[in-house]
Amino acid sequence: EAGVAQSPRYKIIEKRQSVAFWCNPISGHATLYWYQQILGQGPKLLIQFQNNGVVDDSQLPKDRFSAERLKGVDSTLKIQPAKLEDSAVYLCASRRLRGRTTGELFFGEGSRLTVL
Amino acid sequence: TQLLEQSPQFLSIQEGENLTVYCNSSSVFSSLQWYRQEPGEGPVLLVTVVTGGEVKKLKRLTFQFGDARKDSSLHITAAQPGDTGLYLCAGIHNFNKFYFGSGTKLNVKP
Numbered sequence: 666e667a668g669v670a671q672s673p674r675y676k677i678i679e680k681r682q683s684v685a686f687w688c689n690p691i692s693g694h695a696t697l698y699w700y701q702q703i704l705g706q707g708p709k710l711l712i713q714f715q716n717n718g719v720v721d722d723s724q725l726p727k728d729r730f731s732a733e734r735l736k737g738v739d740s741t742l743k744i745q746p747a748k749l750e751d752s753a754v755y756l757c758a759s760r761r762l763r764g765r766t767t768g769e770l771f772f773g774e775g776s777r778l779t780v781l
Numbered sequence: 782t783q784l785l786e787q788s789p790q791f792l793s794i795q796e797g798e799n800l801t802v803y804c805n806s807s808s809v810f811s812s813l814q815w816y817r818q819e820p821g822e823g824p825v826l827l828v829t830v831v832t833g834g835e836v837k838k839l840k841r842l843t844f845q846f847g848d849a850r851k852d853s854s855l856h857i858t859a860a861q862p863g864d865t866g867l868y869l870c871a872g873i874h875n876f877n878k879f880y881f882g883s884g885t886k887l888n889v890k891p
Contacts, residue, residue: 669823696877707787707869707881708824721878756823760877767812767831767873772823 667691671757671773679781683745686776690739690759696720697734698770699742700756708756714740715762747780754778784808785872785882793888794860802855802885804870811873813846813853816881818867824881860889 670689678684690697696715700708711730713721716737725732729748734740744751754775760768785806794800804813812831816824828837830846830853837844841864843856853870870882 698879700881705867705884705886707785707884710878710880713878715877758823767814767829767876769814769826769829770816770824770871770879772825774822 669757669759669771669773671755671776673776674774675777675779677779677781678747680749681746683743684747684778685744686742686755686757686778688740688742688757688773690757691761691771693761694759694771695737695762696760697740698758698760699732699740700758702754702756702775704753711742711755744778747778749780752778752780784880785870787868787870787882787885789885790883791886791888793890796861796889796891797859798889800857800860800887802857802868802887804853804855804872804882806851806872808872808874809850811850811876813850813873814871814879815844815853815855816869816871818869818884819865824867824869857887860887862889862891865889 698713699711702708711725712732714734717734732742754777756775758770758772788803814829815827818824828844833848833850835846841858845854868885871879
């Protein structure tokens with residue numbers, strides 16, 4: 666079974682530029698998460714999708730971040746315009762729907778963003 | 782601010798030593814997980830604990846979920862260099878919202 670695919674692995678941009686990250690979850694996983702992980706810290710949830718609907722985007726800075734999951738499969742996270750503090754690794758994770766059991770998050774390798 | 786606080790933040794020990802990592806919150810969780818993350822990779826699940834007071838053992842790793850389901854600990858016996866990594870606890874609400882702790886970076890020296 667193929668894992669969660671993310672691209673690009675690395676991206677360097679100037680502040681005020683825009684950037685987009687792509688995620689393809691494991692086939693059949695209805696739930697998709699985007700996390701921001703600043704160096705040495707734990708991942709912070711940005712947005713959670715179930716199929717193509719948003720479940721939680723309460724911590725997404727909506728003035729500059731946007732995300733979509735068209736057709737309930739792959740997803741794109743965009744930052745426009747980028748700020749220095751957006752430098753981080755952006756992790757995508759997916760999970761199979763399991764009713765009232767927890768299940769497991771499967772993560773991609775992440776996209777490392779450096780904003781200069 | 783993190784919903785879950787982990788301590789210590791950093792730990793550097795010699796091979797063969799024992800260690801304990803703590804994960805604390807004021808929130809009650811439906812379950813809690815521990816993940817390990819290596820540089821350049823995403824976190825990988827180690828264990829899920831569901832019942833208050835539950836203890837799970839995975840070879841040299843022992844995980845405990847607090848009675849009130851607000852905290853957890855991870856104990857490693859006779860640490861090895863292969864245990865090096867970032868250990869993350871994740872508290873789960875409603876079986877589908879995952880909130881990660883601040884992380885504990887472990888370095889085991891040969």
